[in-house]
Amino acid sequence: MRDRRLPMTVIGGFLGAGKTTLINQLLRQPQGQRLMVLVNDFGAINIDAALIESAGADMLSLTNGCVCCTMGGDLFMAIADVLDRHPRPDHLLVEASGVADPQKIANAAVAEPEMRNGGIVSVIDGENGSALLDDPQIADQVRGQISCANLIYVSKGKPGTEFLTTLKEIVPNAGFAHTAAEVTAFTELGQDLSVRVEKNAPHPAYVQWSATDDAQFDAKGLRQALMNRPTGILRIKGFVRGAGATGWLVQGVGRSIDITSIPQPQETQLLAIGLKENLNTExxxxxxxxxxxxxxxxxxED
Amino acid sequence: MNKVTLFQARRIVTMDAFQPHATHVAVQNGKIVAVGDAQCADRWGQDVVRDDRLRDAVLMPGFVEGHAHLMAGGIWRYTYVGYHDRIDPDSRAWPGLTSALEVTDRLRAQHSLLPAEQPLVAWGFDPVFLKGERLNRHHLDQVSPDRPIAVLFSNLHLMCVNSAALALVGYGIETLVEGVVKDADDFPTGELQEMAAMFPLMRRLGVDFRNLAQTEDSLHAFGRLAVQAGVTTMTDLFSTLTDDDLTLMQDVTSAQDYPLRIVPVLGATGGLPEEIAARVKTLAEHNSDKLRFGAVKLLTDGSIQGWTARVRAPGYVGGQPNGLWNIPPAQIHDLCDVMQREGIQMHLHANGDEASEVCIDAIEAALRKHPAPVDHRHVIQHGQMMDEAQFRRCAELGMVVNLFANHLWYFGDQHVALTIGDERANRMDACRSALDSGLVLAIHSDAPVTPLGPLFTAWCAVNRQTMTGRVLGQEQRLTVAEALYALTLGAAKTLKMEHEVGSITVGKIADFAVLGKDPEQVAPEALCDIPVLGTVASGKVFLT
Incomplete structure (x- = not known):
């Protein structure tokens, strides 16, 4: 079973944090999916010629199925254009501008019925990032970009202990990723709703947990149950049996959860991933x- | 030699200090060849054609609007439901609406005119001015339960829609989306806040803000608005210019009967400073009589009434957090450095006084590194909270300012009560201080944020009155003469165009505002009531 909604992951982070470098790396990763990336500035995208299938004024198609586009003057209308493409990509990555609040972009995927929230990755400069939090002119804006992250990707060196503590205070539930492959692993989960572990061997930095049973929930009970899930879970997906002919499709990222009604599934299946350091499958x-x-x-009691 | 046309007027206010008044002006090939009395064109031979269509009118130099947006034309494809009276590009008057009931009445009238399959979209709504129950889906459902209806708020950050529109997206009792406002029964009220919640509906209704600017219809509507307001040169002050946009603008503006000189100022976004500089230089190679590229716009902070402007201590009076940078200070410095080095003029949007301070700092730093060009004339746009100290620094650095005088009327009361309080509201848009500091001054409407109308803008700067009749800082008032200068030569100087437009002077382009009364002879309180009969642009007459 597939979730046909287009997942959107937002790459946030202040100017100079290293978003473009990460996107360059993500585009080079071998992809099991047709990834589309919306970027602010095309000039900074730097891909080996061997990987490029075709290049236009505002679009770059790669041999691994990825497409990279500029968003032009209006991000939201650019997202609308992506939804109108045939065929639609499997996953949309949006590079937030260096001053944008990534949450305000991610909310679009929550609102749009043909999309789902693929989470927020905030890029932080491990070496110079802490100085931004000390600058009274921009600290609040930077703090806002960090506080909404599901995954923090640290670029350019290792943050000191003090900076790391500050980051964890700002966003206690986020995972920390140190390689582009770990970011890819975070974005990939969700298309195919199969939860069989052998099919979804996670990236070595992650652990995963799955359950298969015949449990039945109503929407309210399921929401309540999922709200209480362990904080180390970065992504959770699957389907859950309901009453009668209706069941539930579950997609969760960070602390947000999306429950959609679907035809009654055969069994209840859930799969969750989290970073090894944060998630104890027990x-x-x-x-x-x-x-x-x-x-x-x-x-x-009823 | 082409024929000379001699225009006769009741009076001509030239704004040229060497010859302030005249009754006749002679034009050849779109340029002024003589100014004076009935005989002024005699030395140009017998081939003079007399045009007395303007004989009862008062002529001024065509007004220069130094801060407007192309969307001012395009937005009129939607139904206007704002609180203030406005006039559309086809000269139809749209009276302001003062209650939700009046809004639904107007929507009902439009509903009866539209084809069945078309959604009804309205703009300009601002609940801050309305009494009574806040507009919600129940009001709009009374207009139509079937046709999707969307009412855009004047700030374009919010909208209110009916049940048919909610159903298009599937917003309902189960929706948990930030920005979808719910009522006590957990059902959406119809109000959608911010783009994330609005965009699923916009794409289903075909509402695309990009199409409000660079289209043929928008460009023509922009031209018609200009004629109505007496404007002959106008900026589009944050242009996104693709190659297709450029071709379209060239096609439209090159037509003989296009009445407006457009100054599209490229938005400094979506690229490295060097790339933006290269792009604007390429654009400038395409300059023509009615299309003038060459400058860039930096959008540094937000708006004061939206609490997104970056303000200095003591901040907002309601204790709201400081605003947001659209370009953070370090990047403002980078952009200023590259643009000054490349000799490119900058228009820097800075509403709050922290933003204007950072802009001035950045330009000072850039000038230390790249002293040439000396006459860079970088412009602080809005500069609403600038004080004497900032103006003085601007003057020393060779900068100029374009202040948002219309704000005093439209938002002045809100600024006193809600944003920055009496003391700072009294010295907002401090036109007097700017002139006293020796600065070149322009004043603007920021259309469509407030309506295009230079004489109204002058009225604001002269009277400094708010909507409730309060006078904000009378010490900052301009004289009528100073305000008229700001609309013409002042604004022309901020665009580096004073050698071509801004006064009725031999050798300049024959651009005139055609007025029903003489601004120098009416009471200062009556400036905004002067009828605008049309314009003359490059010697061609356009009457409304």
Whole structure:
């Protein structure tokens, strides 16, 4: 089963943080999907000639299926253009401008029924990033860009302990990624809703947890259960049995959760990933077991 | 030699200090060849054609609007439902609407005119001026339960829609989307806030802000608005210019009967400073009589009434957090450095006083590194909170200012009560201080943010009155003569065009504003009531 909505991941971060470098790397990664990237500035995209299939004034097609476009004067209308493309890409990456609030862009994917929120990756300059937080003219804006992140990608060296502590204070639930491959792994999960572990061996930096059972939920109960999920979970997806002919498609990123009704699935299946350092899969087992038990109890009371 | 046309007027206010008044002006090939009395064209031989269509009018130099946007024309494809009276490009008057009921009445009238399959889109709505219940889907459902209706707020950051429009996206009781406002029963009220929540509906209704600027219709509407306001030179002060846009603008403006000189100022965005500089230089190679490229615009902060302007201590009176940079200070410095080095004039949008301070700092730093060109004439646009100290620095650095005088009327009361308080509101858009500091001064409308109308803008700078009749800082008032100078030569200087336009002087382009009354002879309070009969652009007469 596939989720046909276009997932959108926002790459945020202040000017000079290293967003373009990350995007250059992401475009070079072997992709299992047709990735489309909307960038502010085409000039800075620097791809080996061997990888380029065709290049136009505002579009670059790569041999690995990726497409890179400039967004022009209006980001949201550029996203609308992507939705009108045939065929649609499998995944949309948007480079937020260096002063944008990435959350305000990600909200578009929550609002648009043909899209889903693929999360926010904020890029932080490990060496110079802390100085931005000390500059009274821009600190608040930078802090805002960090606080909405699901995944922090550290570019340019390692942040010091003090800076790392500050970052974790600003955004306690975010994971930290150190390579482009880890960012790709974060964006990839979600298209194919199959949760079989062997099909989805995660990137070595991640751990994953899955469950398959015949549990049934109503929308409210399911939302409640998912709201309580362990904080180390970066992404969660799957489908859950409901009552009668209706079941639920679940897509969660960070602390946000999206529940959509679908035809009743055969069984309830969930898959979650998180970074090794943040997620203990034992906690996932415990959480889901408790969720099922609490739900059963509530159902009995009814 | 082409024929000479001699225009006769009741009076001509030339704005040329050497010959302030006249009754006749002679024009050849779109340029002024003589100014004076009925005999002034005699030395140009017998081939003089007398044109007395303007004999009862008062002529001034065509007004120069130094801060407007092309969207001022294009937005009129939608129905106007704002609080203030406006006139559309086809000269139709749209009275301001003062209640949700009046808004729905107007929408109902439009609804009956539209083909069934077309959505009804309106613009200019601003609930801050309305009493009574806030506009919601129930009001709009009374207009039509079936046709999707969207009412855009004047700031374009919010809209209110009816149930049919909500259903198009599927916004309902289960929707959990930031910006989709809910009522007590958890159902959407119809109000959608910010682009993320608005864009799913906009794409389904075919509302695309990009199409409001660079289209043939918008360019023609822009030209007609100019004629109505007496404007013959106008900026599009944050142009996004693709190659297609350039071709379109060239096609439209090169027509003999296009009434306006457009100064498209390239938005400094979407590239490195060097790339932006290269782009504007390429554009400038395409300059023609009615299309003038060559400058760039830096959008540094937000707006004061939206609490997004960057202000210095003590900040906003309601304790709101300081505003947002659209270009952060370090990048402003980079852009100023490269543009000054490349000899490119900059228009720097700076509403708050922290933003104007950073802009002045950045230009000072750039000038230390690249002293030439000396006559760079970088412009602070809006500069609404600038004080004498900032003006003095601007003057020393060779900068000029274009202040947002219309704000005093439209938002002055809000600034006193909600944004920056009495003291700073009283010295907002401090035109007097700017002139006293020796600066070249222009004043502007920022159309379509406020309506295009230089004489109204002059009225604002002369009277400094708010909508409730309060006078904001009478010490900052301009005289009528100073205000008229700001609309003409002052604004022309901010565009480096004073050798071509801005006064009725031999050798300059024959651009005139055709007025029903003499601005020098009416009471200062009546400046805004002077009828504008049309323009003469490059010697060609356009009457409304």
């Amino acid at each position: 906690n996932c087992h415990t959480w889901w077991r408790d969720a099922l038990r609490r739900h059963d109890e509530l159902s009995l």
